[in-house]
Amino acid sequence: MAENEIKKQAETEEPRIGVFICHCGLNIAGVLDIKELVEYARTLPNVVYVKDNRYTCADPGQEEIRKAIKEHKLNRVVVAACSPRMHEPTFRRTVSDVDLNPFLFEMANIREFSSWCHPNSPEEATEKAKELIKMAVAKSRLLRPLQTIEVPVTNKALVVGGGIAGMNAALDLAEMGFKVYLLEKSESIGGHMAQLDKTFPTLDCSICIEGPKMVDVGRHSNIEIISNADLLSVSGFIGNFKVKIRKNPRYIIAENCTGCGECKDACPIEYPNEWDMNLGVRKSISVPFDQSVPLVYTINKDYCIECYKCVDACGARQAINFEQQPEEIEIEVGAIIVSTGFDVYLPYDDPLYGYGKYANVITSLEFERLILAAGPTGGKVIRASDGHKPHTVAFIQCVGSRDVNKYPYCSNFCCMYTLKHVVQLKEKYKQDVEVYVFYMDMRSPFKGYEEFYDRARELGVNFIRGRVSRILEVPETNNLVIHAEDMTLGQPIEIESEMVVLATAAIPKKGTDEMARVLNLTRGADGFFMESHPKLKPIDTPTDGIFLAGACQGLKDIPYSVSQGSGAASRAATVLSKPKWKIEPIVSVIDPTKCRNVTAKCGICAERCPYGSIKVEEKKAAEVITAMCHGCGTCVAECPADAITQMHFTDAQIVAQIRAALETNPEGKILAFLCNWCSYAGADLAGTSRFEYPPIIRPIRVMCSGRVDRDFILEALRLGAGMVLVGACHLPYDCHYISGNWKMKARMDALAPMLQKLGLSAERFRVEYVSAAEGVRFAELIREMTEQLHTLGKDKIIAENAKLKPVLENMLKRKQQK
Amino acid sequence: MPLKTMKTDTAETLTLEWILHVKNYKLTIDKNLCVGCQICVLACPKEAIKIEKQSKVQGEKARKAKVDADLQKCNFCGICDVLCPYGAIKVTLNGEHALSVVEKESFPQLIRDIQVDASKCPADCVECEEACPLDLIKISRLTADGKVVENVGSPTKRKRKKLQVKVDVDKERCPCCRICEFKCPEGVMRVRKFFYGKIVIHPDKCPEGCTDCLDVCPITGALYLSDEDKKVRVNELFCVYCGACKVVCPVEEALELKRTKTSHTAVRSGAWNKALERLASPVEITKELKAKGSLRARDSVEKRLGWKSA
Numbered sequence A: 001m002a003e004n005e006i007k008k009q010a011e012t013e014e015p016r017i018g019v020f021i022c023h024c025g026l027n028i029a030g031v032l033d034i035k036e037l038v039e040y041a042r043t044l045p046n047v048v049y050v051k052d053n054r055y056t057c058a059d060p061g062q063e064e065i066r067k068a069i070k071e072h073k074l075n076r077v078v079v080a081a082c083s084p085r086m087h088e089p090t091f092r093r094t095v096s097d098v099d100l101n102p103f104l105f106e107m108a109n110i111r112e113f114s115s116w117c118h119p120n121s122p123e124e125a126t127e128k129a130k131e132l133i134k135m136a137v138a139k140s141r142l143l144r145p146l147q148t149i150e151v152p153v154t155n156k157a158l159v160v161g162g163g164i165a166g167m168n169a170a171l172d173l174a175e176m177g178f179k180v181y182l183l184e185k186s187e188s189i190g191g192h193m194a195q196l197d198k199t200f201p202t203l204d205c206s207i208c209i210e211g212p213k214m215v216d217v218g219r220h221s222n223i224e225i226i227s228n229a230d231l232l233s234v235s236g237f238i239g240n241f242k243v244k245i246r247k248n249p250r251y252i253i254a255e256n257c258t259g260c261g262e263c264k265d266a267c268p269i270e271y272p273n274e275w276d277m278n279l280g281v282r283k284s285i286s287v288p289f290d291q292s293v294p295l296v297y298t299i300n301k302d303y304c305i306e307c308y309k310c311v312d313a314c315g316a317r318q319a320i321n322f323e324q325q326p327e328e329i330e331i332e333v334g335a336i337i338v339s340t341g342f343d344v345y346l347p348y349d350d351p352l353y354g355y356g357k358y359a360n361v362i363t364s365l366e367f368e369r370l371i372l373a374a375g376p377t378g379g380k381v382i383r384a385s386d387g388h389k390p391h392t393v394a395f396i397q398c399v400g401s402r403d404v405n406k407y408p409y410c411s412n413f414c415c416m417y418t419l420k421h422v423v424q425l426k427e428k429y430k431q432d433v434e435v436y437v438f439y440m441d442m443r444s445p446f447k448g449y450e451e452f453y454d455r456a457r458e459l460g461v462n463f464i465r466g467r468v469s470r471i472l473e474v475p476e477t478n479n480l481v482i483h484a485e486d487m488t489l490g491q492p493i494e495i496e497s498e499m500v501v502l503a504t505a506a507i508p509k510k511g512t513d514e515m516a517r518v519l520n521l522t523r524g525a526d527g528f529f530m531e532s533h534p535k536l537k538p539i540d541t542p543t544d545g546i547f548l549a550g551a552c553q554g555l556k557d558i559p560y561s562v563s564q565g566s567g568a569a570s571r572a573a574t575v576l577s578k579p580k581w582k583i584e585p586i587v588s589v590i591d592p593t594k595c596r597n598v599t600a601k602c603g604i605c606a607e608r609c610p611y612g613s614i615k616v617e618e619k620k621a622a623e624v625i626t627a628m629c630h631g632c633g634t635c636v637a638e639c640p641a642d643a644i645t646q647m648h649f650t651d652a653q654i655v656a657q658i659r660a661a662l663e664t665n666p667e668g669k670i671l672a673f674l675c676n677w678c679s680y681a682g683a684d685l686a687g688t689s690r691f692e693y694p695p696i697i698r699p700i701r702v703m704c705s706g707r708v709d710r711d712f713i714l715e716a717l718r719l720g721a722g723m724v725l726v727g728a729c730h731l732p733y734d735c736h737y738i739s740g741n742w743k744m745k746a747r748m749d750a751l752a753p754m755l756q757k758l759g760l761s762a763e764r765f766r767v768e769y770v771s772a773a774e775g776v777r778f779a780e781l782i783r784e785m786t787e788q789l790h791t792l793g794k795d796k797i798i799a800e801n802a803k804l805k806p807v808l809e810n811m812l813k814r815k816q817q818k
Numbered sequence B: 001m002p003l004k005t006m007k008t009d010t011a012e013t014l015t016l017e018w019i020l021h022v023k024n025y026k027l028t029i030d031k032n033l034c035v036g037c038q039i040c041v042l043a044c045p046k047e048a049i050k051i052e053k054q055s056k057v058q059g060e061k062a063r064k065a066k067v068d069a070d071l072q073k074c075n076f077c078g079i080c081d082v083l084c085p086y087g088a089i090k091v092t093l094n095g096e097h098a099l100s101v102v103e104k105e106s107f108p109q110l111i112r113d114i115q116v117d118a119s120k121c122p123a124d125c126v127e128c129e130e131a132c133p134l135d136l137i138k139i140s141r142l143t144a145d146g147k148v149v150e151n152v153g154s155p156t157k158r159k160r161k162k163l164q165v166k167v168d169v170d171k172e173r174c175p176c177c178r179i180c181e182f183k184c185p186e187g188v189m190r191v192r193k194f195f196y197g198k199i200v201i202h203p204d205k206c207p208e209g210c211t212d213c214l215d216v217c218p219i220t221g222a223l224y225l226s227d228e229d230k231k232v233r234v235n236e237l238f239c240v241y242c243g244a245c246k247v248v249c250p251v252e253e254a255l256e257l258k259r260t261k262t263s264h265t266a267v268r269s270g271a272w273n274k275a276l277e278r279l280a281s282p283v284e285i286t287k288e289l290k291a292k293g294s295l296r297a298r299d300s301v302e303k304r305l306g307w308k309s310a
């Protein structure tokens, strides 16, 4: 809609409201008295036209709305029919067909909320429907036209972390035709997979399958690898991120380096190779492993003695530059995929295992480097103490994982990689090696995994169920004695082994906290990045335009990291493929003249916003970054100065609904604030399932329970509401807006005792958590509350109200004066 | 096994170690052999070695400075091993003496030019053996059939003449002070120094009664006490320019020590240039480079020092 049209509609002083009442066949008309509703609607202020249709949503019904808008110069439309969760988008389109701003439309839910849930009390149901229409009309009088916000989209992507997940995301996006920057912190892409020997359950060589992919990434004309670099900062929003990156010096001019490695041969200095888990060494000028991508050498100045032998060896290629400095670059992208992977726990701090103390205790990742043919021992599994091949090897599971004192979660892939290790050992050394596995539970739930477990069992591996209590070294032989409780036999056992391999927990990558800060991501209790919704948005993050892939979101093995990489690429493509990104205008807007932060230190809104979309700078009014706002309205309810407005759910609009609902017989009613995604949906479900409950509830829809201002409760009670209910999504994680329900809870937890002190019966103000699936529960809840309301009795309620009213009036007035 | 790094400090030795699953890097400093000079400190490219002057107990002799090495900084390159005049430092890989900087020609070796023509040695002469301040010379006599003669006095004079004399010098530990050469009555020994330089003591600046430098100098005769004024004087003939004296000298200006030239195998190496710069002086190194015709390297040194605009 054109800008000037919006202005015109906004300036139109006097609302001219058209009300359309739907029969929905007999779904509504079978219970409610439509005629009475029509008559009633005509009496409402500013209503200039009322019409009933058999099916308003059908073409003829929609056409009637369009016609009426034109003929009667309607500037507001109310449809009383089904749930807005069903047809609001339909009717918004209908009105905008004839140039009425879609946000000047409102629905009254008289089907799910009336005819369907009160079929046996048609009179009361009709009464309720009238009030639902009245509430909708009251709100519609205050509606304002809104412009859908559009932001341009830079159709390039940034992938942070070049492990197998990030590589796949980058390749998919590049194949779709988008330019991708692949930022890798270390010298080469590849991630942990490049460190592995074989992969379960097929035992194919890891680098043989990953290497070609790495090369594809390196060669793809749409991918630019930025390796040996750090992410410094990210600003902007979906479609428009500005990213600062520091390229750390390699002291090699990448364009000139041919990767021949002649410098390496000339270099006299060696240092422990982290890529080899420090089991082996690399040269001061080298690549971490032969298949590195990009194949550009790096000088480690911590060890280099600057003999310049490499410079001589490099000769005419002139690829070495000792003066290279860190370089900061800025790139612009429309979407970001985070795939920073994980780290492995090194149990130095747990004396139980003797790691770091006993030479022959190693971690599983170290074992990978030992058994790898290209590894520091040339693929020989040998003991550090004497260089001999061990004849017994014991594997210990869940080291640090599933341990309440360390990492309570399961690290997901350790069972499977240990099975891989035992199969490898058994197949390599056959009868020559005895293998033990100490485990709590063997987890092998995916395709081909249980069969792999069988293969290990058939090879004669000893699986012992039980936790290890301690490991001690035999000083003469450097063998290890493992003490454990065999749960199957129910008795303690002791096993002497020549080598011990610890399947240690996989933990959040070092720097995850910093990354979370830079990208404004949240982390779960386990420290990994949190997705937007554990089921329906497992790849999205709370920040629009930023997606997750691989182990950084939660531990997963290679096939799942690959899948999620592709998933993240497709999610990112939904943004990148559009020239403009549309943002629902139901966002928060701050009135800078009211914001306290100008004169004092406030910033409460920024602190409470689940999306970090409010910018607060000292001595300046807080500012909403519109493109990041998800429109939950939590900040609006939190602002102590009432300086924030949520478009389409303004204080005035909601108060108008409250007042309309409670105009008559307030003591006999339950006024309910229901959040759109869970409790409102739960109430809808009660209707669609035809669960009956008493018709005394008057629901007001808000996007999130976080929007429910304490003043709304006070206002409802001031007007004498029999009961007030706030319905929200279940704690802890169900909230559609991450934590709006928690913010609401904190607010109401403070309010409830205060109200009780003022004389309100505790039952009269309730916060309840109802999911979209809990129609039964919603109906039961209303039945239970109605019963309580009757038990309390009207007289008691009126008496309480008389006492409360002056205090509440005072509180609300004081606030308004401020 | 995860990487283990270790430092062990005993009365006899100081060791640094990197113990990897399959490799073991070790640096050992023999504290008895160390004289507390400053060569390794100046040579180390990682500034991993420090030398600390010992506090002096009134009335006692000055003690040699104490050496210390930093596990965090050392990268086991072995440059200190190469340069230690007294052979006090050894760098090994898996127990074997390993100097990859030398092997890869990224650092030169000192030329310990010690020539012995034992054919001229009288069978009963032990002058050099007795003169060596560091006890590095062993003289032995063999019969024609290769048997070692323990007691030189026992054979007859004629037979004695037929004995073959062998002079073994522990070259690795020899600082080439030339004392043996000067003591040898027959001109058998020929020794060339590997550090050249200048050492001057200004007796007027020496505190009354101070003999600290003399106390720590490992080379007998390089410094001596003057009978006239009881102050220390230099005999440059024997000084090896190790700087042990300079380290302990309490008065900055009293003792001047300058190394100008070294005798080493030929290499092209930035690391050596830098070591030389610290061991001698930038002036000396540009001279050396000029002599060698390494113009590019010289340019880079001059640029780094700001003598020449980049």
Ligand SMILES: Cc1cc2nc3c(=O)[nH]c(=O)nc-3n(C[C@H](O)[C@H](O)[C@H](O)COP(=O)(O)OP(=O)(O)OC[C@H]3O[C@@H](n4cnc5c(N)ncnc54)[C@H](O)[C@@H]3O)c2cc1C
Residues within 6 Å of the ligand: A160, A161, A162, A163, A164, A165, A166, A183, A184, A185, A186, A188, A189, A190, A191, A192, A193, A196, A198, A199, A200, A201, A229, A230, A231, A339, A340, A341, A342, A343, A344, A364, A365, A368, A413, A417, A420, A506, A509, A511, A515, A549, A550, A551, A552, A556, A557, A558, A559, A561
């Ligand atoms: C011992 C062991 C054996 C295993 N064996 C198997 C197996 O046989 N089969 C199997 O399916 N799975 C196996 N796994 C699991 C497998 O390693 C993971 O599933 C896989 O590596 C996850 O890939 P990723 O890309 O998410 O993370 P990673 O492989 O960890 O890659 C993350 C990448 O991001 C980079 N990065 C990190 N932080 C930043 C930053 N701040 N900025 C830029 N870049 C950054 C890292 O350098 C790295 O390159 C094994 C794991 C272990 C520990």
Ligand code: SF4
Residues within 6 Å of the ligand: A263, A266, A267, A268, A269, A284, A285, A299, A303, A304, A305, A306, A307, A308, A309, A310, A311, B106
């Ligand atoms: S200058 Fe450094 S990187 Fe180059 S060869 Fe010498 S030690 Fe190795």
Ligand code: SF4
Residues within 6 Å of the ligand: B029, B033, B034, B035, B036, B037, B038, B039, B040, B041, B051, B067, B083, B084, B085, B086, B087, B088, B089, B242
């Ligand atoms: S160089 Fe000198 S000070 Fe350093 S260890 Fe050798 S003898 Fe001691």
